[in-house]
Amino acid sequence: xxxxxxxxxxxxxxxxxxxxxxxxxxxxxxxxxxxxxxxxxxxxxxxxxxxxxxxxxxxxxxxxxxxxxxxxxxxxxxxxxxxxxxxxxxxxxxxxxxxxxxxxxxxxxxxxxxxxxxxxxxxxxxxxxxxxxxxxxxxxxxxxxxxxxxxxxxxxxxxxxxxxxxxxxxxxxxxxxxxxxxxxxxxxxxxxxxxxxxxxxxxxxxxxxxxxxxxxxxxxxxxxxxxxxxxxxxxxxxxxxxxxxxxxxxxxxxxxxxxxxxxxxxxxxxxxxxxxxxxxxxxxxxxxxxxxxxxxxxxxxxxxxxxxxxxxxxxxxxxxxxxxxxxxxxxxxxxxxxxxxxxxxxxxxxxxxxxxxxxxxxxxxxxxxxxxxxxxxx
Numbered sequence: 001x002x003x004x005x006x007x008x009x010x011x012x013x014x015x016x017x018x019x020x021x022x023x024x025x026x027x028x029x030x031x032x033x034x035x036x037x038x039x040x041x042x043x044x045x046x047x048x049x050x051x052x053x054x055x056x057x058x059x060x061x062x063x064x065x066x067x068x069x070x071x072x073x074x075x076x077x078x079x080x081x082x083x084x085x086x087x088x089x090x091x092x093x094x095x096x097x098x099x100x101x102x103x104x105x106x107x108x109x110x111x112x113x114x115x116x117x118x119x120x121x122x123x124x125x126x127x128x129x130x131x132x133x134x135x136x137x138x139x140x141x142x143x144x145x146x147x148x149x150x151x152x153x154x155x156x157x158x159x160x161x162x163x164x165x166x167x168x169x170x171x172x173x174x175x176x177x178x179x180x181x182x183x184x185x186x187x188x189x190x191x192x193x194x195x196x197x198x199x200x201x202x203x204x205x206x207x208x209x210x211x212x213x214x215x216x217x218x219x220x221x222x223x224x225x226x227x228x229x230x231x232x233x234x235x236x237x238x239x240x241x242x243x244x245x246x247x248x249x250x251x252x253x254x255x256x257x258x259x260x261x262x263x264x265x266x267x268x269x270x271x272x273x274x275x276x277x278x279x280x281x282x283x284x285x286x287x288x289x290x291x292x293x294x295x296x297x298x299x300x301x302x303x304x305x306x307x308x309x310x311x312x313x314x315x316x317x318x319x320x321x322x323x324x325x326x327x328x329x330x331x332x333x334x335x336x337x338x339x340x341x342x343x344x345x346x347x348x349x350x351x352x353x354x355x356x357x358x359x360x361x362x363x364x365x366x367x368x369x370x371x372x373x374x375x376x377x378x
Contacts, residue, residue: 004031005017006089028049029048030051046066055071102126121315143216145247146248156238158238162234162286163203195319233249312357
């Protein structure tokens with residue numbers, strides 16, 4: 001199977017590359033794309049023996065790669081159209097990925113998706129374009145868990161995602177104002193980029209993931225929830241109408257959902273590489289999400305409940321608020337204040353297309369920038 005990876009040099013991209021390397025008789029990475037580091041992308045493309053590579057932000061020169069090169073957002077669209085790829089993985093963050101995800105779905109190519117913005121902002125218009133069931137395969141560990149729990153099932157009553165609670169789950173709430181970027185970037189379980197790591201600390205990411213689950217699995221927000229599970233052994237749970245629960249339990253290793261997305265409907269023999277948890281190791285303790293400590297989570301759930309413009313507003317506002325915190329412009333505990341102000345002050349209409357929704361994200365960013373400038377001085 002010929003694989004294309006967008007976000008190939010990131011942490012999730014590395015997991016996909018690792019799985020493909022473990023099973024060279026089944027998978028061949030033929031096309032890769034990443035943001036702005038041509039040296040790293042060029043080296044990876046040469047190492048994997050790719051036919052094509054695309055640098056989405058900027059133009060590179062030199063490097064070890066001698067295959068076909070594409071540049072920019074338009075170049076990535078061309079690479080998806082032109083290269084012979086059997087399965088695309090969209091693993092980069094941000095709304096820039098949305099047109100590429102949409103194109104691959106329209107072309108009928110199976111896709112793995114770990115780009116939250118594509119589903120939250122554009123999901124209502126792109127998901128119906130899928131030409132067959134399971135053409136779109138979730139890669140986030142929680143959504144992969146739910147997807148696997150629902151295989152062969154119908155009519156889930158309730159979906160529950162799990163969250164480690166991040167580095168501040170036990171910190172006194174009054175101390176959150178003084179959290180530093182270095183502290184926020186120290187996630188206890190996963191190794192991720194800066195934005196998603198801060199989102200994990202505020203639990204904005206888990207709220208966004210609840211909206212993702214709502215989109216992917218067709219349930220209203222009042223039947224989608226999350227719980228704190230510090231050991232990150234259970235990744236997702238589904239309750240069925242007969243009162244039966246199904247849950248997925250595994251090591252916290254992104255190669256597992258990557259392998260499931262690539263090999264579906266089969267499972268790869270990967271247990272020697274990622275040993276299963278022993279029964280004696282299992283910790284099935286869960287606790288509710290604290291509404292004072294994790295306000296951003298409940299704002300995201302509110303955005304999902306209202307739907308319309310609010311998921312896009314949340315995504316845009318959160319992105320600017322996190323960036324402002326990392327740059328020292330606002331304290332950590334002001335991140336949900338920025339999001340709440342943007343959501344509460346919007347007076348426009350709901351988006352009616354992918355383009356409208358992407359524009360709304362940009363509008364939310366501009367509103368959030370003004371809110372950060374005001375709140376940062378308080």
